[in-house]
Amino acid sequence: MKIKNFLARAAAFAAFAISPLVCCTATAQHLTLEGQTGGFLTPTAYVVYSAKNKVFSHPAVGFHFINTSAVIGNVETFSITEGFANRAEIGYTRSVHQFGNQPKTTATPLGLSELWHFNGMNVFHGKVVAIKEGTGGQWVPGIAVGGVFRTNDRFVSGAIPPLAAANLASMLGPTGAAALTTQIFGTTKTKSYTNGDVYIAVSKTWAKKPVPFLANVGWKATNATIFGIGGQSTRFGGAFFGGLGIPLPLGHGIVAVPSAGFTQEPRTAVNLNKMLNAALYACEAASLCNPANYPLMTAHLPTTLDYAVRVTQRDNPHFSFDIGVGQVAGKIGSIYVPNPYYPAVGPPVVTTPVNLDARSVVGMGLSYRY
Numbered sequence: 001m002k003i004k005n006f007l008a009r010a011a012a013f014a015a016f017a018i019s020p021l022v023c024c025t026a027t028a029q030h031l032t033l034e035g036q037t038g039g040f041l042t043p044t045a046y047v048v049y050s051a052k053n054k055v056f057s058h059p060a061v062g063f064h065f066i067n068t069s070a071v072i073g074n075v076e077t078f079s080i081t082e083g084f085a086n087r088a089e090i091g092y093t094r095s096v097h098q099f100g101n102q103p104k105t106t107a108t109p110l111g112l113s114e115l116w117h118f119n120g121m122n123v124f125h126g127k128v129v130a131i132k133e134g135t136g137g138q139w140v141p142g143i144a145v146g147g148v149f150r151t152n153d154r155f156v157s158g159a160i161p162p163l164a165a166a167n168l169a170s171m172l173g174p175t176g177a178a179a180l181t182t183q184i185f186g187t188t189k190t191k192s193y194t195n196g197d198v199y200i201a202v203s204k205t206w207a208k209k210p211v212p213f214l215a216n217v218g219w220k221a222t223n224a225t226i227f228g229i230g231g232q233s234t235r236f237g238g239a240f241f242g243g244l245g246i247p248l249p250l251g252h253g254i255v256a257v258p259s260a261g262f263t264q265e266p267r268t269a270v271n272l273n274k275m276l277n278a279a280l281y282a283c284e285a286a287s288l289c290n291p292a293n294y295p296l297m298t299a300h301l302p303t304t305l306d307y308a309v310r311v312t313q314r315d316n317p318h319f320s321f322d323i324g325v326g327q328v329a330g331k332i333g334s335i336y337v338p339n340p341y342y343p344a345v346g347p348p349v350v351t352t353p354v355n356l357d358a359r360s361v362v363g364m365g366l367s368y369r370y
Helices: 002-011 112-116 160-185 272-285
Strands: 060-068 075-084 088-099 118-131 142-153 193-204 215-225 232-245 246-252 253-262 306-311 320-329 327-338 348-358 362-370
Touching: 112 160, 160 272, 160 327, 193 232, 272 327, 272 348
Parallel strands: none
Antiparallel strands: 060 075, 060 362, 075 088, 088 118, 118 142, 142 193, 193 215, 215 232, 232 253, 246 253, 253 306, 306 320, 320 362, 327 348
């Protein structure tokens, strides 16, 4: 907790966003969680630096770690990104996942960690600079467009059907549970999803007095929740993101950049609301419940927030180190579950909160440009 409090106080120097980038150079080696040039999570309008008169850059590599072990499980990413003539970049990230440690209990009969019992997914990305920063005037920001493509994403949306079938078996038996699960979700098997983002990022570096800064704001259309970690969103919709970092000199050419940030998230994921109400549907199918007496549950995924500090070189940076606290998702709603004490006590189904226990998590990142 001391580390978290220190980082939160340090991040108070920044205003509201998530691009902890040094203001004095285009910080091309800093890679996001998904491998693009940018902050900890969000891309900027910069690309991996290529030397003068060179088409190809030296590659940039990155590693990120997010500690969400309580329910979701830890996330690690390994990225490599190549730039082209300071105008474009492409890259690949392997997202690796370790299982969460929440067991099945009476309060959490699904075992929420099982929604993430997969070893990871693949992430491909590309970006093109449409307008270079400073074109036509010192206040002109850089503008870039890009995209992210994720494959083999089985988190949450893909994991729900077989877990729901197992959970409903206590009410309907295995055969009945399988039939209702197929009716609700279309399958009883795990499914792999492909999703992605298309985005525009606007970034401005100001290296002059009174306060140097790097500001970043963007918009993306996405069909993923929480960068695919939260599963497939119910539609391809728009979301804003942004960032502000303020560099503080540490001496010997090193700067620390406290920052804060946000990324809007889709409200829910495919199959998630159905999962919250599946036991109610089973109760109705067993003629034990009148649905008119039970309100339907809906999930709500909050905006992802980040408070971070980046340490890097002031000029011609080759390395960066990020550490921070993220606010991802805590209690996202309530779920109907079979009442283990029915009919002796209470109704056949009861509700319990769904807590992902990731509203305060610690993350770190390392980037290096050869």
